[in-house]
Amino acid sequence: MSKDYRAEGAEIDKRVGALFKAAPAPMKPYSQLVSAVSGDGALSGGVKELMALSISIAIRCEDCIVFHLRAALKHGATRDDVIETISVAIEMGGGPSVVYGGRALAALNALAE
Secondary structure, three states: OOOHHHHHHHHHHHHHHHHHOOOOHHHHHHHHHHHHHOOOOOOHHHHHHHHHHHHHOHHHHHHHHHHHHHHHHHHHOOOOHHHHHHHHHHHOEEEEEEHHHHHHHHHHHOOOO
16 A cells, blocks of 8 residues: 555645644744755755755655655656655665665655656
């Protein structure tokens, strides 16, 4: 049985939205930080999302994988871009990143349909 990554992404958005409402004081500056670093600069926003995806795999954060994969795809990341990103995560994170890289590939397959 495959996961419903679209539903999982919506659930992540719901949980994060609830946190923003519950703790606006710390979440507002966090949101400003995200905006400041995620936009286009020397690196494009899409490249930054692929970087965040790679880190998400290496640190084994499944919700982060779904979140940043969706964002990378919205920025136009291709299947090859994502697979190469997974490979970098495996280089940096070793064996556990192989497992979470597999999760990222499953999410890619589901979200790219």
